Amino acid sequence: MNIQKIIKIVALVIGLIAVFFLVRIMMLGDEAIETVEENQAVLGWFANLAYVVLGIATVSAVVFSLANLVSNPDKLKKALMSVGVFVAVLAVAWFASSGVETPLNDGKMLSASGSQMIEAGIKAFYILILLAAGLMLFFGVKKMLSK
Secondary structure, three states: OOHHHHHHHHHHHHHHHHHHHHHHHHHHOHHHHHHOHHHHHHHHHHHHHHHHHHHHHHHHHHHHHHHHHHHOHHHHHHHHHHHHHHHHHHHHHHHOOOOOOEEOOOOOEEOHHHHHHHHHHHHHHHHHHHHHHHHHHHHHHHHHHHO
């Protein structure tokens, strides 16, 4: 058996288990789940299955992406350049941010470093939006002019 058949069989088994739990949850109804603690175990099993599937999907996506990057040096170079640009955007946003202790609604204080991190995240978001819009505009105009 090759790996694709094994993966299809495992996906089918996980899907059937998920459908089984989904049908059990739907048959119980909202009121029965909220009032009887034993019925809440079904939700626990369903959530655990979701965590397992999420973990499998995450690990396989990372492993296969890294394997593809390692096998193709040109793609690896482009990926590293993209990561470098992203790190540069984060660095610019971090150094453009100022941290100020801020009182929160619940009476606690947000530290200066926490404030700086939040502000840097917002500024990085704005920078990335501007970069994306600028690149779309640039390539749209370039495409219109080339026709």
